[in-house]
Amino acid sequence: MDFGNMKVPKMPGLGAVTAVVTVGILGAAAVYGSANSLYNVEGGNRAIVFNRLYGIKNEVYPEGTHFAIPWIERPIIYDVRARPHLIESTSGSRDLQMVNVGLRVLTRPVPEKLPTIYRTLGQNFNESVLPSIIHETLKAVIAQYNATQLLTQREAVSREIRKILTQRAAAFNIALDDVSITNLKFNDNFTASVEAKQIAAQEAERAKYAVEKAEQDKKSAIIRAQGEAKSAELIGQAIAENPAFITLRKIEVSREIAGIVSSSRNKVLLSSKDLLLNLGTFASEGKV
Structure with missing residues (x-):
């Protein structure tokens, strides 16, 4: 074969390759820098910055957007809410x-x-x-x-x-x-002892109430008996002083019986003695 007439393509020079690589590196650095040079601190948070040269900075950054040197500085976010x-x-x-x-x-x-x-x-x-x-x-x-x-x-x-x-x-x-x-x-033993103590206290209160109730019932019975005795004494004294008191009581009782009979729907036949209507005898006895 005759290679004398073949055309060989020209290769770009080393300077052009270096320029392309340099542009690529600068572009990548620009993208990295723009993406990592700003950081946000959200609400309720605070930020501190770690610097590769000086360590942790003493400044605390509040909420908002802040600048950091790419690769050199790194923000550390803290949640300061309770x-x-x-x-x-x-x-x-x-x-x-x-x-x-x-x-x-x-x-x-x-x-x-x-x-x-x-x-x-x-x-x-x-x-x-x-x-x-x-x-x-x-x-x-x-x-x-x-x-x-x-x-x-x-x-x-x-x-x-x-x-x-x-x-x-x-x-x-x-x-x-x-x-x-x-x-x-x-623990379970202490809980059981507390419950037993509470039950015993409730039983003691219940027994105390029963004793107090019995005392009150006793006082009520005494007062009732004294009242009945005094009432009997007064009634006996009234009868002794005025025999007509018995007649008055009979009249009152006959009135109550008559009222009950009159309001009843049933027919009731009673003798005059049961109704205490023979009051004339009382009058004659009074004259005697």
């Missing part, structure tokens, strides 16, 4: 009763101390601090009360726990917004 945590702990009371206490706490990091929190505790500060200080605080407070006081003075116990726990959490730059006891459970 979050609930439920923790249970078993502690011994002063009278050696085992108590299972459930505690609900609302915690949030102190925004101004976020750089310190990140340096000492990291981002999972709640998980690394709260369980230990809550368990210790509960054991210290519960040991000051006996089982009965824990039931009757629950609000005071909750205040004492909150006071101590707030001081302990403040040492780690954590703020406590609320502390409340959600569960207070004793």
Whole structure:
């Protein structure tokens, strides 16, 4: 074959290749820089910045859009809103009763101390601090009360726990917004003894009521007997002083009988003696 007349395509020079590569690198850097130079801090959050040259900056960035040097700086976002945590702990009371206490706490990091929190505790500060200080605080407070006081003075116990726990959490730059006891459970033996005590107290109150009722019934019977005796005495005295008193009582009784008979739908035949209509005899007896 004759290769003398063949045309070989010209290859671009090294300078053109370098220019293309340079443009590509610059374009990629521009895209990376534009995508990573701005970051947003959402509502309820705060940001701190880690710089590869200086470490964690001391400045805390509020909500909004902020600038960061690409690759050199990296934002770290913290949620500074109060979050609930439920923790249970078993502690011994002063009278050696085992108590299972459930505690609900609302915690949030102190925004101004976020750089310190990140340096000492990291981002999972709640998980690394709260369980230990809550368990210790509960054991210290519960040991000051006996089982009965824990039931009757629950609000005071909750205040004492909150006071101590707030001081302990403040040492780690954590703020406590609320502390409340959600569960207070004793062992089965103590619960059974409390129920038996309540039943005995109710039985005692019921027996006391029965005794008081009997005393009142006794007083009522005495007063009733005294009244009847006084009434009999007065009736006897009236009869002795005025025999016509018996006649008056018979008239009253006959009136009552006549009223009952007249209002009845049945026909009733009674003798004059039953109706006490022979009052003339009383008049004649009065004259005698």
